[in-house]
Each structure stands twice: as structure tokens, then as C-alpha cells.
Amino acid sequence: MSNTSRWKDLNLQLPDGVNLLAVSKGYPSISIRCLAELGQLDFGESRLQEALPKIDALNDIEFLRWHFIGRLQANKVRNVVKKFQYIHSVDSFNLAERISRISGEEKCCPKIMLQVKFREDPNKGGFAPRELVEVFPDLFDLPNIKINGLMTMCPQKLESCTPQMIFEDCRDLADRLGLVDCSMGMSGDWQEAVKAGTTWIRLGTSLFGTRNETPTS
Numbered sequence: 001m002s003n004t005s006r007w008k009d010l011n012l013q014l015p016d017g018v019n020l021l022a023v024s025k026g027y028p029s030i031s032i033r034c035l036a037e038l039g040q041l042d043f044g045e046s047r048l049q050e051a052l053p054k055i056d057a058l059n060d061i062e063f064l065r066w067h068f069i070g071r072l073q074a075n076k077v078r079n080v081v082k083k084f085q086y087i088h089s090v091d092s093f094n095l096a097e098r099i100s101r102i103s104g105e106e107k108c109c110p111k112i113m114l115q116v117k118f119r120e121d122p123n124k125g126g127f128a129p130r131e132l133v134e135v136f137p138d139l140f141d142l143p144n145i146k147i148n149g150l151m152t153m154c155p156q157k158l159e160s161c162t163p164q165m166i167f168e169d170c171r172d173l174a175d176r177l178g179l180v181d182c183s184m185g186m187s188g189d190w191q192e193a194v195k196a197g198t199t200w201i202r203l204g205t206s207l208f209g210t211r212n213e214t215p216t217s
Contacts, residue, residue, distance in 0.1 A: 006207050007035055014201075018194055021067055021183070023204035025050065029057040031208055036061050044088070044202055046070025048079055055083055069202060071125060078102050081110050088151045088183045088202075091115040091125035093135050096142055103144035113151040113183045114139070118169045121155035129173055136177055149181025149199065150174045154189060163189040167196035 007022075014020060023044040024032050032043055032054065044067040045051035055066060067086040072095060080087065081103045090096050090112050103109060117126030127135075140147060152170045154163045167184050174182050185193025185201040193201055 003031065003034055003208055004038060006209075007038055007040060010203065010206065015194065017199060019200045021069075021200050021202045022207050023069065023186075023202050024054070024208070025070075025204065027204075027208045029054040032058060033061070035207065036064060041065050042067060042086075044069040044204075045084075048076050052079070052083065072099075074098055078106065081106055081108055084110060086111045086113070086148075088113040088200075089115050089125075091127065093139060096139055096145065100142040100144050109144050109146055111148045112145045113149050113181065114147060115151045116170060116173065118152060118166050119155050119161070124153060124155070126152070129169070132173070133177070147179065149179045149183060150177075151183035153184070153186070162192070164192035164196050167193045167198060171197040 010020060019042065020040065021042045021044045022032070022035055022040050025044065025046045036058070041063055042065045045054070046069050051066070058064060065086065066084045067088055068080050068084040069088045071091070072080060072087065072089055074095070077098050081099060087099065087110050090099065096112065099110065099112070114132060115126040116129060116132055117124055118129060150170055150173060152166060154166050167182075170182050170184055181199045182197060183200040183202065184196070184198045187203050187206040190201040190203060
């Protein structure tokens, strides 16, 4: 199946209110351009060094929205807030505070997803749900950022629950905090995320096919 057919098929399956984020990490700019020409505007990258040449190569396309979805190191914050409109991986108060300060210096206001860890997973960061509830008023008061919602990912091994249970927990917490968006669901579990009430699904291989981990720009 071609990239065009995959994109059209997925869009037909998504209900109103669910946005498709095309995870373009590992794919060249020509693949992004092909989907952009069909009308896909939101693209996700997780490695700044890989993303910057692609963003520059595609700056002739108006209205593209870039989402940073990888773990964000403190020394990369300035370049991320300058180039990305969304950050899906804000996993601590200190990081949010740094993004807020640097966004003010750069005169921008990125949209933020707070990463939450609903099950133990040593490979992933994120707020514990109870911790997030406690610090949320201070997070919400930070200037120069807009907190849109929550992001979560399922651990690789699930023993006592299903992906949909985790996604439902995320949706419930977002609702408690008065947040509209949930960024959850990837190529292997996006249907469960849709049932649980996600507003953003993050798909890479389902759209682009086999990933090349060393793409050219």
C-alpha cells in the first residue's frame, strides 16, 4: 500500500475530534512533502539534530506544524521552542519552567502536553498522576506556554492491564484538570486510544512504512 493510500485510509477511520500526527522521525523530507501535499499538516520529530534540516528543507510549505515528541534535554530547549509549535514530552516541573523562561526570551508560546506515567516503566519519564495534580496549579500559571493536554505511552510489557485502561486513565485525568487534549496511541494501539477519547494519535510506520533510522533531509 502506498503512503497516499495509507494516509487516506487512516483519515477515513478517524472520528471527528481525533487529529493525526504523522511521526516523521526516521523518514526523509520528501516523504513528509508527499503527505503535506495531500493535506497533512502536523508532523512529529524526536531528535533535534535530525529534525532541523528537514524543517529547513520544507520551509516553503505554509502552515506545517511541527511537534517535538522525544525526551527533551535542557540544553535543547531553546532550539526546540524556536522551531516547534507543540511539545508533547514535558515530563517535569523544572523542564516546564525552563521552557516557559526561554519561550519568553524567544517571544514564542509553544503548546504543551504534560507527559504522565500511569504504570511503572524504567524506560520512560513523566509525572506520576498524583504528583501532577499537586503541581498543576503552578504549572498552569507559568507564562509563555499553553498547556493543552496530557501525553502518555504504554509500557512495552503490560501484565495487569490493557492499553485501553491506561488511555482511559489518561483521559480521566485530563478531564479532571480541565484539559482538552490527550496525545496517546501509536501504530500498534491507536484504535484503543480512540475508544478511550484521545485527541491526537501519533503514527509513523502505519503511514510511511518501514523506517530508515538514518534519513537524509
